[in-house]
Amino acid sequence: MTASLILGVNHVSFTVTDLDGPIAFFRDGLGFGLTSRMGRPADLAEALTGIPGADVEIAFLQGPGLVLELIRFLAPGGAPAGLPAANHPAAAHVALETASLAQVLQLAQAHGLRQVGAVVRVTTGPNRGRRLVYLQHPAGVGLELISDEDSD
Numbered sequence: 001m002t003a004s005l006i007l008g009v010n011h012v013s014f015t016v017t018d019l020d021g022p023i024a025f026f027r028d029g030l031g032f033g034l035t036s037r038m039g040r041p042a043d044l045a046e047a048l049t050g051i052p053g054a055d056v057e058i059a060f061l062q063g064p065g066l067v068l069e070l071i072r073f074l075a076p077g078g079a080p081a082g083l084p085a086a087n088h089p090a091a092a093h094v095a096l097e098t099a100s101l102a103q104v105l106q107l108a109q110a111h112g113l114r115q116v117g118a119v120v121r122v123t124t125g126p127n128r129g130r131r132l133v134y135l136q137h138p139a140g141v142g143l144e145l146i147s148d149e150d151s152d
Helices: 020-029 042-049 101-110
Strands: 012-016 033-039 055-063 066-075 094-097 131-136 142-147
Touching: 020 033, 020 055, 020 066, 020 101, 042 055, 066 094, 101 131, 101 142
Parallel strands: 012 066, 094 142
Antiparallel strands: 033 055, 055 066, 131 142
16 A cells, blocks of 8 residues: 555635635634635736636635635636536535534524525435535535534
8 A cells, every 4th residue: 555645634725706704604603713814926826826817815714623715816707606506516515513503504594604405314324324414605615514413
């Protein structure tokens, strides 16, 4: 077996249409710490993304076992607003463990996230017996909540 060349995960990133809403949800709702919010030099953003004229503002939030990066392109404009459905190849989400699914769902809805489908109990695989639900923030963040709770 070959040793892994990967040392670990540095962060998970979402490109969003707005930083304020997702920051408020993760910081004020879930207790993540905002560790950085700033622009990047245009030449660096353009070179890294390969997008001519790229101008970005980036926020980093620290949660339990997770660093979350939110990127907002100030220029050039991206694709029209709208989130990909879960079956779209560009769809992504971060799955968060919670001790209180109902409480986090209530906080999420208060911060503008919508529940995509039903809360389900998994019957097979590594999350068997656990309750899951998908959420989306209108700015472009997809979430999955996972809980061991027995009831709503």
